[in-house]
Amino acid sequence: MPQQPEPEPVRHNGHTHFPPPAKLPLDYSVVRLLQNRVTDALTNLLADSANVTPSYRRELAQRVGREIVADYSRAMAHAGQPVSPAQENALLDAVVAGMFGAGRLQRLLDDPHITNVHIIGCDQVLLHHPDGSRSIGDPVADSDDELISMLQVLAMRVAATERQLSESNPELDMQLPDGSRMTVLYKVSPRPVVYIRKHTLFNASLEELRDRWGMIDHLLYRFLAKALESGANIMIAGLAASGKTTLLRALGRTIPAAEPYITLEESRELGLHEPVGANWVISLEALQGHGEYDANGKRRGEKTLHDMMPITQRLGVRRVIVGETRGREIVPMLRAMTVSRGAMCTIHARQAREVMDSIVQLACSYGNDIGADQALRMAAQGIDLIVYTAVVDERAIGGGEHRFVSHVIEVGGMREDRVVTTTIFGPGPDGRAVPKHLPERIRDDLMDVGYDPRELVAYIEAGANNRGAWTRELHTKRVRK
Template sequence: MTEQLRAGQVDDLDAPALHAWPEPEPPAADPGVGLSVDHGLVRELRREAAERLAARLQANPLTDATARQELCRSLLADVLTARSRDAARAGAPGWSVEEEFALADAVMSALFGLGRLQPLVDDPMVENIEVNGHDQVWVSYADGREERGPAVADSDAELLEQLQHLAARVAGNERTFTTANPRLHLRLEDGSRLAAMAWTTPRPQVVVRRHRVRDVDLDDLIALGMLDTALVAFLRAALRSGKNIIVTGLQNAGKTTLIRALANEFDPMERFATIEREYELHLHELPDRHPRVVAMEAREGSSERDASGRRAGEVTLSELVVDALRMNLRRIIVGEVRGSEAVPMLEAMSTGDGSLCTIHSRTAAHALDRLVTLCLSADIGMTDTFAYRLVAGSVDLIVHARLLDETHIGGRRHRFVSDIVEINGMGEFGRPTTTTVFAPGPDGRAAPTHAPACLPELIRAGFDPGFLDHRTGTWTMPLDLVGAPS
């Protein structure tokens, strides 16, 4: 058993990237999975293994994270062997192989993973995890289920300790999580995004959003019912003709998945940049699709501040957008625009073609006002008239994704595109003119409404205008049979 531990046959700490399509089947049971463990004993074993690891690293430092984990795995096997030997001498019952695997897995997760959150993150069927205090856990699954989850710590204090330990070891961008900095935003090693709050709430709050599907294109979204063939043909032609596209929608509507699918339609030889607060698109992890992508991630900075109040080492999205303009790029993708970075993003769109970004918005029409509000928040003396003019000269299409949640009536959640709006430049009264190309049909899904002004360009890019004659769209499945991942 201990030789198996040294050989690394305990479950890996990092969940595998999920590229399977459609939804993956639940994994086969591994040794120790599902067994309850004594979490007090796990804490003791973690402390003993950590002390041994610290002593070994002090004598022989290891910079490679994988090497440190393998060393710790070997040391932990020694700890477990010694514990088993002591129990046998005392006449106490020993652990079964399954129990020893479960203990080893729990200790390694506590040291290098997410502790008791790790099994939930490793489950390929889990989409979101919400923690409202150590013992109030809710889990959302890909099939629409929302269930109570197990406690992730024995106390709120232990949960905070685990989060602080996690923040301190973020590679290359260490974070602090203290009363002076009560917010934590991290990209986990499997690509999931963690957000946490404490001290400003009665109990610690944690949300983990998982990105179950990464390698996805527009045809895949037809299979999941998020798009129909008319929308796919339209969007492909829009990308080929260099239209700047903003994807809008509320949380969990599938905006990130749609941006991934749009980007995966780029020619493999195109050089473009992705700019994000935390990596969520993961396009740089698909070298066969995107060998020339430049992936950029903002940096929060340390708790120290300079004379101007700026965090030491901070790199903002706005600065990255400006930097990207010097990188010989055709397109720029900003994963989510929600602040002053809206201004450089729109300026980049106005001087280039085919860029993409997402924003939170209740409707496609509301996205215009939302963009202007973000521009005004930049505090650079911009007027609303100039902001509307900047939007009108930069954005070509607004694509709105909608989440229809029918779980409260025994149904499921459905994600689909409901609108596409074309921006036609400035009109009267200081606002852009628009054309609703696709509007919600009887079931809320997008159906062709008006021909866009850019139709000749789309036809040159291969679009068949006959798709616009299907006034109810070309959806192939009824709404109650479709859904798409966030």
């Protein structure tokens, strides 16, 4: 097979992008045949073995698979259809991906030129790329039934807690081995629907968000790190894909490894408990539940975030981190914040000033015993800081995509019937957060951990010339007032 030519680099929006290399075509009927042979060989080799670790099983499968693929290549060469070394490697990767990875989805997960994936049925595959463009991908299965079977096996094998995709459970939300988030709909649409959201900054630290990605500047870095250390309760708000989870994950990684804390998620996405054994994170995930519904509308074995929140207060930890509050769990989350320190969560909100409205709307879905006034009072008592992440996406007009913190708002309790807030950091000339006011409610707590808020005074007094400590220009197409 001729060698693939090196892709030519492309300049776009001031950055150099390398197009993905051409993919080798694969016959997945051959992949399935070879996978069955490897599976049979593994079964025979491990028949008398006990307590085999997943890593050893995968290593053995790689070794056995390499031999079986080589045998197949020799047979094809004798038949006058030679297989190139590159094709051998592609076959082996596909076999191992089917046994231990995400099957035919694995190639999409491994491709750095793909950010997100929409799939409708086995053959409608839409790929999203970092520059905002989209392209059509190869089929991910030979039929819709094969796609569902692959997803069912993946859910059983990969999910840390039991996940099921079936007629009685037509929804699936889970984390894939690389940290990507996968959502599946089945039976409620004409064809199966799959959405994969890849986390490009899964392992980004708070320092990297400052120095490499420009999501925060040095002033925000210092303030947020010290606020976390002081035990402030922090709610991170923003639109979808604005970087809320990325920032929450980075803040979580600043917590000392020896400090135990709890992460509570609908579907594991934060990954703060990994690598296992490296810290004292207690990672809890909601359970789907199976079988018939009971009188309360729940399936047997089902455990929601709302169900698990009370037990977190009896596990002897100071911090509870909720990956995303999007339903009834907001009320026990707020209650936990009123009696704990260092709690964090995320919430969807269109604008920074609408966060309290979002809290009230979610809380009022809790039941008749929670009204808007009580929800506001719990929020005012429990939340110390609201951090708002903004996203500016100008890729459609030839610009770039920018994510940054635009607001840090201190919640200062209730005054009569309204929540008192102070905008410590607010939008500067380009929309990014710059110092506006000194904190009041958490000022003493900050000073107790060595942070003097008065270091912000010079920036505040600069007035219209206050541009914070942002070291890079924000190149946007639209002029901002």
